[in-house]
Structures are given as C-alpha cells and as structure tokens.
Ligand code: SF4
C-alpha cells in the first residue's frame with residue numbers, strides 16, 4: 001500500500017468524519033440490539049455449527065443441490081469465478097435477455113460480474129442504494145454492509161444528477177426518493193433478477209435473504225428469471241443453524257434487532273414461466289474449508305463488524321483496508337479468493353489490537369489468522385538478517401541495543417527524550433517523542449541469583465522494551481513484588497519473546513526464540529513467571545505452545561510454562577484478595593483526597609489475556625487511586641510494536657484519538673500495564689504539550705508501597 | 709407480550725392500531741388508502757370477504773397505494789411479522805405499494821425469533837415451494853451518510869392492525 005494512498009485517505013476529511021462518527025455510534029447501537037441476548041453463547045453456537053458444516057462441505061453441497069433441485073430450481077456449481085460468470089451469461093442469453101437487475105451480493109463483487117456482463121452486452125443495474133451509488137461512481141464498496149459509507153450527499157447528488165439528467169440537490173430524503181423513482185422502472189423492466197443469499201439450507205433447499213430496502217423481494221419476484229449467486233460456505237444443514245445467523249447478523253452489522261425484511265425462498269414461486277437458478281460459487285472455498293490452519297475464516301457471516309470496530313479501518317476506510325472484502329476478515333479472505341499478490345500489502349496494515357476478535361459473530365480468531373498469513377508473504381530485504389541473525393543471537397542483539405544508546409546521544413532534546421531521528425527512523429517519531437535507550441539496561445543493574453528462601457517464587461520476565469528503555473520500571477516491579485512477599489529472580493539469559501519476528505512473518509525465528517526462552521525460564525523451579533508486557537505474556541502463554549505444537553518435548557515444556565505465566569496486575573490482584581487488608585470493593589473510590597487517574601487497557605492485556613478488572617482492582621485497592629474512565633479506554637493507542645515504524649501516518653492518527661480521550665478526562669495520570677503503550681502515550685502527550693504522566697501499574701504500586 | 713411487540717414495532721417506525729371488529733378496521737384502511745387503488749391479493753378469502761373492499765386484489769400491483777396482508781404470527785422481541793408471500797402478485801404488491809397494512813392476531817405473538825423456529829421449519833420442509841418473509845417496520849436505508857431514511861424501495865408506511873381472532877375463519 002503506497003503511503004501516498006494512505007495519506008490521501010487520512011486527509012479525506014469527509015471520510016474521516018463519517019468513519020469516526022460511525023465508530024462512535026456503532027457500539028452504542030450494537031449494545032442496545034443485543035440487550036437480553038447472550039452474545040457469547042450465540043456466537044459460540046454459530047462457530048461450532050459452522051465448523052461442523054465446513055468439515056462436511058462436499059456433503060452439504062450435495063444435499064443442498066438435491067433438495068433445491070427437488071423444488072424445481074436449477075443448481076450450478078462453479079469452481080472458478082470465470083465459470084460462474086459464463087454460466088450466468090449463458091442463463092441470461094438463453095432468456096433472450098440483455099438487462100439484469102440486481103440486489104446486493106458481495107459474491108458478485110468478488111467475481112467482478114458487472115464488468116464481464118456489460119462487456120458482453122448485458123446491462124446491469126444495482127438496486128441497493130449504496131451499491132447503485134458505487135456503480136454510478138465506478139468504484140468498489142468500502143464496507144461490506146454499507147458500501148458507500150465513503151460518499152457524502154454532495155457526491156451522491158452529483159452522481160444522481162448525471163444519471164437522471166435532472167438537477168438533484170444534496171438533500172438525503174430527496175435523493176432516496178429519486179432512487180426509488182428511478183430504480184422502480186428497473187424492477188419492472190428487468191428480464192433477469194439477481195440476488196445473493198445470507199444463508200442456504202441443505203435440508204429444504206431454501207435460501208434466506210436479509211435486507212432493509214425491500215429491493216431483494218422485488219428482484220426475486222418481478223423478473224421472470226431469478227439467479228441467486230451464493231458462496232458455498234453459506235450452506236447450513238437446516239433452519240436451526242440458519243436462525244442463529246439471522247439472529248446475529250443485523251445486530252452485529254448495524255445494531256438493528258432485525259432488518260426490515262428477511263425473506264425465505266424455496267423453489268420458484270414466481271408463477272408461470274418463472275425460473276430459479278442457484279449458482280454455487282467455490283472460488284477456493286472448498287480447499288480453504290479443508291485447510292486446518294485457515295479454514296475457520298469461512299465461518300464468517302459477512303456482518304462487517306470486524307471493520308466497524310477496527311481502529312485502522314476507522315482511519316483509512318475500506319478502499320485501503322481490504323481488497324473486495326474489507327476489514328479484518330477482508331485481509332484474511334483476500335489471499336484465498338484473490339491471490340497472495342493482492343493481499344501482501346494489506347496484511348501488513350493490521351496493528352494487532354484484536355478488537356475484531358472481540359465482536360466477531362462467528363468467533364473467528366481474525367487477528368491470529370492475519371499474523372499467521374504474514375508468514376506466507378515474501379520477506380523484505382534486510383528483514384531476514386534482522387530477525388534471523390540478530391534476534392536469535394541474544395548477545396549480538398543486546399550489544400546492538402547498547403550501541404544504540406551511544407548513537408542516540410546527540411539526538412536527545414530536553415529531558416533526554418528523542419525528537420529528531422536520522423532519515424528513516426524519523427517516521428517513528430511522527431507525532432510523538434521517543435524515550436531514549438537507557439544508559440544501563442535493567443539486566444546490568446541486577447545481580448544474577450537463584451531462589452533461596454521459602455517464599456513464593458517469581459521469575460521476572462521483563463521484555464526487551466522495559467529492560468532497555470524503562471529499567472526503573474523493572475526495578476519497581478521487582479521491588480513491589482518483594483514487598484508483597486515474593487522472592488524475585490531475573491534470569492539474565494532471557495531473550496526477546498519472539499513477537500516482533502512472528503508479527504513480521506518470521507515463524508522459524510519465533511520458534512527459535514521460544515525454545516531459547518523455555519530453556520531459560522524452566523531452568524529453576526518457580527511458582528510464577530511474571531511479565532510486565534502483555535505482548536510478552538501472549539507470546540509465552542499462547543504462542544509458544546502453538547508454535548511448538550509439533551515438537552513433543554518442547555510442546556510439553558511450553559504447556560508447563562504457560563500455566564505459570566501471569567501479568568503483573570493479575571498476580572498482584574490476588575495478593576489483595578488473599579490478605580483482604582485493603583478494600584477492593586471500590587467503596588473508597590469516591591473518597592476525597594484520592595488521586596484521580598485514568599486507565600488505558602492495552603489491547604494485548606484485555607483481549608489477548610482477558611485481563612481488565614485486575615489492574616483496576618490493584619489501582620483502587622492497593623494504590624488507593626480513583627479511576628475516571630476515558631471514552632474507548634480499551635481502544636488501541638497505535639503502538640503495535642514496529643507498526644508505528646511501518647505506518648507512522650496511521651499510527652499517529654490512532655494515537656491522536658487516544659490522546660484526545662485521555663485529555664478529556666482531566667486527570668493528571670494515565671495508568672497502563674504495558675511498556676509499549678506507555679512509550680506511545682507518553683510520546684503523544686509530550687508532542688501535544690499535555691502535562692500528564694504515564695505510569696505502569698507496577699510503578700504506581702511500588703510508589704504506594706514505599707510510602708507505606 | 710403484546711406491549712413488548714408494540715414497543716419493538718413502534719421503535720422501527722410501524723404504526724399499531726387495535727380494533728375490535730373488521731368493520732372498524734375497514735374504515736381505517738379506507739382512510740389511509742385515501743381513495744387510491746388497494747391490493748388484497750395476499751389476504752385469505754375470509755378476510756377479503758369480510759372487508760368487502762371493492763375491486764380488491766384486481767389492482768395491478770405496481771399501481772396500488774395500499775396493500776393489505778395478514779400476518780401468520782408476530783415476534784415480540786423485534787416487532788416482526790411473519791407473512792406468507794407465496795403468490796407472486798401479492799408479494800409484488802407488498803413490496804411496491806407505498807403503504808402496507810397487516811392484520812395481526814395478538815394471540816399469535818411469540819417472544820423471540822426462536823419461538824417461531826419450529827413453524828418456519830415446517831413452512832419450508834412441507835410442500836415443494838415456499839416464499840415468506842419476516843417484516844420489521846417499513847423499508848429503510850442508511851446508505852447515504854448513514855442517515856436513516858424510510859421507504860427506499862418498499863413501503864414507506866407499515867400499519868399493523870391488531871384484531872383478536874382475525875386469523876380464524
Ligand atoms: S486486530 Fe485490530 S487492527 Fe487488526 S484487523 Fe482486527 S481490529 Fe483491525
């Protein structure tokens with residue numbers, strides 16, 4: 001993705017405002033729509049049923065085909081997009097027709113149907129309002145559910161004026177009325193109607209179509225021939241599974257309890273001479289369904305929620321963040337539907353915040369699939385040296401980091417922070433200032449020792465960033481844990497957790513790092529392995545067992561380690577509960593004299609580890625602070641490791657949103673549980689001249705325990 | 709249940725009226741049709757007869773101002789109506805007319821979509837062909853600047869006429 005294209009979208013003020021407003025309105029509407037519904041249970045059921053369906057895909061296709069043909073419909077199975085296009089042209093020609101009226105179908109965009117048909121003399125008319133706007137503009141949808149979200153009413157007025165030959169003012173009710181009048185003749189004159197379907201049922205051969213505008217019912221009723229173009233993954237065994245999809249889709253897509261119309265169609269009911277053709281599109285789906293690593297992507301019900309909550313989508317929109325399918329799942333499906341060459345650039349655009357995973361209607365590990373797909377991207381020059389040679393060699397890596405301390409000296413401004421960086425590194429500092437690499441990393445400040453007491457034993461795994469940039473945070477961590485009654489040991493041979501390598505698609509390197517750290521961290525018997533960086537926790541706890549799944553000895557070690565890994569706040573929160581010396585019920589949180597702070601949830605802590613209550617318990621119960629929550633407290637700060645280096649323009653905008661929300665709380669302290677978030681937010685606050693301090697929870701605990 | 713249905717249906721822009729007899733409903737319908745053509749082709753015969761609307765069902769779907777149907781059931785959680793649309797003419801009328809009025813027997817209202825599952829399944833698995841719809845409020849779009857606008861292709865108004873027993877012959 002060229003940075004100019006990205007910058008273009010960032011500068012598009014209408015797009016930015018539209019997406020920002022939507023990002024703010026969507027969660028509210030969604031929460032309301034799901035009132036009284038157990039979303040977790042619902043999506044687990046969908047995921048489970050879809051999983052089973054994917055395993056039985058060939059059988060389901062056969063059953064659906066047989067049932068649908070019993071109703072009199074004709075079913076055409078098409079392996080490739082070109083097959084589907086040819087079959088549809090053939091159907092249209094066999095009717096002597098040259099005019100196709102369409103309701104919304106992403107599958108049609110997927111196979112680029114309109115261009116093909118138009119080139120073969122068939123006029124195509126999109127009747128979904130958003131799709132019609134896109135068609136008139138000659139563009140592609142920028143959202144799966146709201147295709148024209150990037151167009152403002154002035155754009156639409158101009159397009160409609162041109163299309164209808166009459167002057168259209170930029171007045172939304174007027175424009176909608178205009179579309180109604182103009183498209184109506186299309187329904188009445190169209191010889192063939194085309195729709196998609198949201199779900200197809202194998203037992204009855206019926207389709208269900210979920211729409212709002214009412215055009216679906218018209219294109220399936222008025223023209224004498226109806227063609228439904230459906231991806232084979234839409235087939236479910238029966239109504240039971242279909243109901244869940246119908247229940248979840250409108251709520252998750254637009255925050256509606258149900259759309260205006262859910263139509264169930266079984267066979268042709270259009271009267272004399274009416275035909276129903278069902279075109280089943282494979283386009284790589286059957287292979288994907290059988291793929292053990294990526295098959296779950298097909299569980300997707302195309303609700304678009306993964307785009308709705310994505311902080312990167314919010315900044316650049318779907319023309320950058322996706323190909324035909326947009327949002328998180330768009331990144332995942334593109335390599336399979338359209339080829340890796342179309343996906344390479346967009347796969348790098350995800351910052352890894354996992355917001356999408358949290359709302360996915362089909363419980364897909366979207367972020368995990370994106371990361372795994374990066375393994376398959378061609379590696380940029382130099383990257384392999386960086387990861388393959390340097391990161392694997394701990395001494396070389398750490399020596400390089402030390403050397404960086406000397407190199408940065410002339411660049412430091414007041415207060416020791418770095419504002420000017422040479423050449424390419426300048427991008428990293430966009431919109432923020434960087435903390436310098438410390439003169440002495442934490443590893444040089446502690447003694448290597450072994451466990452010697454009867455106390456509970458904590459192995460401290462600091463992570464590179466804290467070690468080399470925030471050694472005082474590491475000291476605070478060790479000190480506070482000791483004050484809380486643990487014995488703390490820092491094994492000096494610990495090395496990078498491997499996440500930077502994994503996120504860059506260097507899985508072999510990540511595997512090496514996993515083995516190295518497993519040996520180091522299991523060398524002494526400890527009760528807990530404590531991290532202060534949730535990204536490291538994810539790596540240690542979740543990635544190591546996954547990466548080493550095929551090596552039985554190391555896999556066993558990885559499982560053993562995983563059981564001991566705790567985020568700092570998780571472990572410390574337990575201490576409060578056990579001692580119950582400090583109130584944790586928040587009853588004091590309104591008391592005068594308490595420091596008021598705000599808390600930023602790190603993506604990897606909240607959604608990676610499911611930890612978000614514990615830090616708050618620690619901050620109120622142990623530190624004695626009162627928390628004033630900011631808007632979107634769990635939305636990404638834009639750090640994402642090397643992301644801010646690769647896409648500084650985007651990261652900067654994500655950061656500015658965060659800074660705005662922090663400032664609005666009027667507090668003087670932001671607590672975080674991640675050194676990366678600390679660095680990012682600290683830099684952002686300093687760059688805008690805001691006088692707030694950012695502290696890791698461990699430092700606040702240490703300060704409070706020191707005060708006594 | 710009836711109240712929950714009303715709240716949900718009104719929240720999506722439907723108009724709800726209670727009537728004690730068909731005659732009352734007839735006056736109301738005449739009022740909203742305003743003298744325009746009426747299509748009754750999705751109505752069961754007994755209702756059509758009881759309403760005795762002149763030329764009912766004969767209007768060309770595209771010209772009807774008002775289309776009158778009967779719901780098989782209602783869903784309280786979403787304010788939705790289950791309407792059988794197997795006949796192509798009646799179906800077209802429900803999608804083309806600017807006003808759609810639907811009779812609903814309040815005793816057929818069920819709490820959630822899932823409570824209709826059995827019935828929907830029966831409607832699909834028995835018989836060779838079927839076409840039915842869950843209708844929730846009037847036709848809507850938010851495709852321009854996400855501003856909710858009613859009545860893009862389908863009905864601009866949805867009136868729900870509640871009469872107990874109206875489903876039975
Ligand atoms: S992980 Fe975050 S950035 Fe990546 S696709 Fe999901 S929501 Fe977007």
Ligand code: SF4
Pocket residue numbers: 299300301302303304305306307327328329356359360361362363364366
């Ligand atoms: S991946 Fe999940 S959230 Fe995204 S469109 Fe598919 S079902 Fe919806």
